[in-house]
Amino acid sequence: MAGARPPPPASPTENNAMTQHEYELGEAELDVLRALWDGGPGTVREVMQHLPARRRGVAYTTVQTLLNRLETKGYVTSDKSDVAHVFRAKLTRERVRRARMKTLVGQLYDGAAGALALHLVKTQKLSRAEIAELHRLVEELDEDNPNT
Amino acid sequence: MAGARPPPPASPTENNAMTQHEYELGEAELDVLRALWDGGPGTVREVMQHLPARRRGVAYTTVQTLLNRLETKGYVTSDKSDVAHVFRAKLTRERVRRARMKTLVGQLYDGAAGALALHLVKTQKLSRAEIAELHRLVEELDEDNPNT
DNA sequence: GATATCCTCCGACAAATGTAGTAGGCTGCC
DNA sequence: GGCAGCCTACTACATTTGTCGGAGGATATC
Numbered sequence: 001m002a003g004a005r006p007p008p009p010a011s012p013t014e015n016n017a018m019t020q021h022e023y024e025l026g027e028a029e030l031d032v033l034r035a036l037w038d039g040g041p042g043t044v045r046e047v048m049q050h051l052p053a054r055r056r057g058v059a060y061t062t063v064q065t066l067l068n069r070l071e072t073k074g075y076v077t078s079d080k081s082d083v084a085h086v087f088r089a090k091l092t093r094e095r096v097r098r099a100r101m102k103t104l105v106g107q108l109y110d111g112a113a114g115a116l117a118l119h120l121v122k123t124q125k126l127s128r129a130e131i132a133e134l135h136r137l138v139e140e141l142d143e144d145n146p147n148t
Numbered sequence: 149m150a151g152a153r154p155p156p157p158a159s160p161t162e163n164n165a166m167t168q169h170e171y172e173l174g175e176a177e178l179d180v181l182r183a184l185w186d187g188g189p190g191t192v193r194e195v196m197q198h199l200p201a202r203r204r205g206v207a208y209t210t211v212q213t214l215l216n217r218l219e220t221k222g223y224v225t226s227d228k229s230d231v232a233h234v235f236r237a238k239l240t241r242e243r244v245r246r247a248r249m250k251t252l253v254g255q256l257y258d259g260a261a262g263a264l265a266l267h268l269v270k271t272q273k274l275s276r277a278e279i280a281e282l283h284r285l286v287e288e289l290d291e292d293n294p295n296t
Numbered sequence: 297g298a299t300a301t302c303c304t305c306c307g308a309c310a311a312a313t314g315t316a317g318t319a320g321g322c323t324g325c326c
Numbered sequence: 327g328g329c330a331g332c333c334t335a336c337t338a339c340a341t342t343t344g345t346c347g348g349a350g351g352a353t354a355t356c
Contacts (some may be wrong), residue, residue: 059317122285123246138282
C-alpha cells in the first residue's frame with residue numbers, strides 16, 4: 001500500500017501492534033516469520049536455514065533487513081546480549097491465521113464463514129478420515145437442526 | 149512488492165494472466181473489483197457508487213487509475229465504444245477466492261485445507277441451507293469414496 | 297458560439313516492500 | 327599483531343500500490 005492513506009486512528013487503549021487486528025506483512029516478511037515459527041528462535045543465519053525453498057538464495061542482509069523490519073513492527077523481538085542477535089517471533093501463527101482468515105472472509109465471502117467452510121469442502125480433496133469426521137459432524141448438525 | 153525479483157518464467161502455453169494462479173491484487177484494486185462484481189459492468193462513476201464505505205471519498209481519477217491498472221493486468225475489460233468507458237470484470241470472484249484460499253492454506257495451514265474446512269464446520273454456525281448443502285456434499289463424497 | 301461538464305489520458309509522488317552492498321566492529325587463530 | 331570471518335548498522339534503489347491533479351477532447355446548455 002502507499003500514498004496518502006490516513007493512518008488508522010490507533011485506539012487509545014491498545015496500540016502496540018500486537019493488539020491491532022490487521023497484521024501488515026509482506027510476502028517475504030511472512031516467510032521469515034514462518035521460518036521463525038518453524039525453527040524457533042534463532043540468529044539471522046539460522047533463520048535463513050528455515051526459509052522455504054523459494055526464498056533460498058536471498059542475501060544474508062536481506063533476511064536481516066526483514067527481521068529488523070519485523071522487529072520494528074513489533075512482531076518479533078531480539079536478544080542482543082550475544083554477538084549474533086537471537087530473534088524470536090512475538091506474533092503467533094494462530095493470530096495471523098485468524099486475522100488473515102477474517103480478512104478473506106470479509107473480502108470474498110461477505111462475512112459468511114459458513115459459505116467458506118462449504119467452499120472448502122467442495123474445493124479441497126479431503127482425506128478419508130476427514131470425510132468420515134465430516135460425516136459425523138453433519139449428522140450431529142442434522143440432529144441439532146431437525147428439518148428439511 | 150518490489151525490487152529485483154525475477155519475473156515468473158511465464159509458462160509458454162498460458163500466459164494471459166487469467167490463467168496464472170496468483171492474482172496480484174492490492175487492497176484497493178480488490179475493492180474496485182468487488183464493486184464490479186456487486187454492481188455489474190459500469191462506468192467509472194458507477195463503479196464508484198458500489199465501492200465499500202471505507203473507500204468512499206477517493207477521487208474519481210483514483211478509481212479510474214485502479215480500473216485501468218486492473219485492465220492492464222488482464223482482470224478487467226472495457227467497452228470503449230461510448231464516451232464513458234464501461235468496465236467489466238473478467239476475473240471472477242470464485243477464481244480469486246480459490247487463489248486466495250490456496251495461498252492462505254499454503255502459508256498458514258501447512259496445506260492442510262481439510263483440517264481447516266473441518267475446523268470451520270465445527271466452529272461456525274451454519275445456516276439451515278448450509279447444513280442441507282453440506283449434507284448433500286457429504287453424500288457425494290461418501291459415494292466417491294465408499295468406505296469406512 | 298461560449299460555457300460548464302464530464303471523461304480519458306498522463307504524469308506525479310509518497311509509502312511499503314523486496315533485495316542487496318558497504319563500512320566497520322568483534323573474535324579467534326597463526 | 328595481523329588477518330580472515332562473521333555480525334550489525336546504514337544506505338540505496340527498483341517496483342508496486344494508493345492517490346491525485348491537470349491538460350485537453352467531447353457534450354450538453356444557454
